[in-house]
Amino acid sequence: MSAHAIDRGDLNAAPAGRDKRPGLARLTKVELRKMVDTRSGFWLQLAVLGLTVLAVVITVLAGHSEDKTFRHVFSNALQPAGILLPVVGILLVSSEWSQRTALISFALVPERPRLIVAKVLAGIVLALAATVVALVVAALGTALASTSAPHAWSLPLGLLAQDIIYVATAMVIGIGFGAALQASAPAIVLYFALPVALAALGSIHALKGVIEWVSTAEALEPLTTTVMSGSEWVKALVALALWMGVPLVIGLWRLTRRDVG
Amino acid sequence: MIEAEKLTKKFGGRAVVEDVTFRCEPGTVTGFLGPNGAGKSTTMRMICGFATPDTGRAEVCGGSYRALPNPGRRVGVLLDASAQHGGRRGREALAITAQTMGVEEERVDDLLGRVGLDRAAARKRVRQYSLGMRQRLGIANALIGDPEVLILDEPANGLDPEGMRWMRGLLRDFAERGGTVLLSSHLLHEVDAIADRLVIIGAGKIVAEGSKDELLSDAGTLVRADDGDALGRVLAGAGLEAREAEGGGFLVDAEPRAVGAAAQGGGVALVHLAPAGDAGLEQLFFDLTTDNGKEAE
Numbered sequence: 001m002s003a004h005a006i007d008r009g010d011l012n013a014a015p016a017g018r019d020k021r022p023g024l025a026r027l028t029k030v031e032l033r034k035m036v037d038t039r040s041g042f043w044l045q046l047a048v049l050g051l052t053v054l055a056v057v058i059t060v061l062a063g064h065s066e067d068k069t070f071r072h073v074f075s076n077a078l079q080p081a082g083i084l085l086p087v088v089g090i091l092l093v094s095s096e097w098s099q100r101t102a103l104i105s106f107a108l109v110p111e112r113p114r115l116i117v118a119k120v121l122a123g124i125v126l127a128l129a130a131t132v133v134a135l136v137v138a139a140l141g142t143a144l145a146s147t148s149a150p151h152a153w154s155l156p157l158g159l160l161a162q163d164i165i166y167v168a169t170a171m172v173i174g175i176g177f178g179a180a181l182q183a184s185a186p187a188i189v190l191y192f193a194l195p196v197a198l199a200a201l202g203s204i205h206a207l208k209g210v211i212e213w214v215s216t217a218e219a220l221e222p223l224t225t226t227v228m229s230g231s232e233w234v235k236a237l238v239a240l241a242l243w244m245g246v247p248l249v250i251g252l253w254r255l256t257r258r259d260v261g
Numbered sequence: 262m263i264e265a266e267k268l269t270k271k272f273g274g275r276a277v278v279e280d281v282t283f284r285c286e287p288g289t290v291t292g293f294l295g296p297n298g299a300g301k302s303t304t305m306r307m308i309c310g311f312a313t314p315d316t317g318r319a320e321v322c323g324g325s326y327r328a329l330p331n332p333g334r335r336v337g338v339l340l341d342a343s344a345q346h347g348g349r350r351g352r353e354a355l356a357i358t359a360q361t362m363g364v365e366e367e368r369v370d371d372l373l374g375r376v377g378l379d380r381a382a383a384r385k386r387v388r389q390y391s392l393g394m395r396q397r398l399g400i401a402n403a404l405i406g407d408p409e410v411l412i413l414d415e416p417a418n419g420l421d422p423e424g425m426r427w428m429r430g431l432l433r434d435f436a437e438r439g440g441t442v443l444l445s446s447h448l449l450h451e452v453d454a455i456a457d458r459l460v461i462i463g464a465g466k467i468v469a470e471g472s473k474d475e476l477l478s479d480a481g482t483l484v485r486a487d488d489g490d491a492l493g494r495v496l497a498g499a500g501l502e503a504r505e506a507e508g509g510g511f512l513v514d515a516e517p518r519a520v521g522a523a524a525q526g527g528g529v530a531l532v533h534l535a536p537a538g539d540a541g542l543e544q545l546f547f548d549l550t551t552d553n554g555k556e557a558e
């Protein structure tokens with residue numbers, strides 16, 4: 001095919017829409033696409049799906065009959081997404097450096113923070129999708145278990161909202177770690193090791209007062225188990241603000257202050 | 262249109278790009294030539310807003326790159342052909358770029374054809390690509406937005422001779438339609454074959470700039486005699502600046518007329534006297550590679 005069939009004859013005759021800034025909705029769609037179109041992203045998400053099904057099957061087959069309520073099955077179904085999906089978020093950001101695609105991404109979107117915002121939005125969309133999948137799989141599992149437990153199908157709306165917050169914030173924290181560290185392996189290791197380390201520090205008596213505010217293991221534990229009380233909410237929100245905010249701020253700072261490439 | 266004005270970039274106190282000023286006009290292909298480590302990539306990164314210059318400024322299409330609302334539709338950039346996600350398929354990599362800048366995805370298939378990546382290649386993961394294939398993918402990526410400016414860092418690296426000829430045709434055609442091209446290379450013969458203007462950089466500084474003809478006419482005179490030592494003494498005696506040339510003789514920073522006269526005055530019989538031309542350009546480049554290039558490492 002000749003070049004002229006593809007391109008305008010005169011390059012300086014501006015076509016419409018050429019100087020239109022890509023909108024956030026479009027950038028978010030692109031980031032969602034980047035999450036699934038790499039080999040690692042694809043297999044990670046398939047693994048999450050597989051583990052979700054597995055968690056439901058195990059709960060339904062091996063659980064006590066009073067555990068076979070929708071609420072309990074769903075809570076278990078959501079764990080693989082809550083634990084593994086953030087790795088997709090980490091890789092979405094860190095791979096821009098480890099695979100050096102930042103050289104393309106930032107050439108197309110020079111306002112670098114906008115790209116991070118799009119990644120965060122894409123992460124939240126993926127978290128919502130994962131929650132829907134977990135709901136569906138859990139519902140199927142509960143139906144198949146045909147349990148006689150009382151309130152088998154009840155799921156407090158507040159708890160559902162908390163579950164969504166749990167998966168979505170985990171995703172945002174992952175993206176923050178990727179942005180702050182700009183390297184896949186350290187970001188993944190720290191993402192998993194730091195909460196464990198903090199929780200361990202909590203056993204030191206003098207630190208206990210601080211740790212219960214900043215440790216995700218403690219402050220976020222009620223998020224997926226009970227409809228939280230006011231004081232539990234305060235602790236959870238403080239911990240979440242810290243875990244999402246600090247890495248994201250470091251990431252944005254590095255991104256805007258430093259050269260890329 | 263690309264304009265670099267007094268660009269300076271320091272790393273750890275050392276200026277790797279210093280006071281670099283040049284201009285690329287629409288309708289031209291400018292070759293940015295310099296040995297490894299001369300500062301070509303750093304300069305191009307400053308032009309594209311990836312590195313912040315310590316002093317000076319760069320403009321593309323009349324403004325700073327990072328102020329362009331949708332840069333991909335105006336400037337096609339290839340800064341590093343290996344900067345692609347290895348786990349992504351070739352076609353998908355282009356589709357992402359198209360979607361980001363708001364170009365219909367059908368254009369991706371046209372471009373794959375145009376850069377010579379067939380269906381099988383487009384379906385492969387980029388990890389499996391050879392360097393030449395990555396360069397073709399990178400050039401397609403730069404062309405998706407149908408830009409008016411192309412900035413390509415070492416695009417001929419890894420291309421076979423057929424690929425070089427193809428790229429020459431592509432960039433020539435692009436320039437003929439009013440486009441502006443800046444491409445870098447560390448090999449004289451590459452830019453020589455593709456560019457019509459040269460900007461030569463050594464150790465961070467521009468050492469020569471102009472059309473190839475201009476540079477060749479400035480390249481001095483190549484002179485040889487059977488008695489090389491005598492010729493050397495005569496040239497020095499006449500106050501002419503001369504250096505030993507590759508393959509014998511001297512490169513003299515003067516017109517052939519003046520060199521001939523000096524030789525006659527000193528009674529030395531010449532076997533060769535002519536404008537240095539390509540040999541001069543090669544010598545200039547060779548000097549850069551051996552002296553400044555080493556310094557820059």
Ligand SMILES: Nc1ncnc2c1ncn2[C@@H]1O[C@H](COP(=O)(O)OP(=O)(O)O)[C@@H](O)[C@H]1O
Pocket residue numbers: 272273277295296297298299300301302303304557558
């Ligand atoms: N981020 C960096 N930090 C320190 N030195 C750098 C950095 N980037 C490039 N350099 C140095 O700057 C010099 C010019 O590099 P570069 O622009 O890549 O040269 P070229 O592209 O002409 O080969 C080299 O000596 C290189 O080591």
Ligand SMILES: [Mg+2]
Pocket residue numbers: 301302303414415
């Ligand atoms: Mg380089």
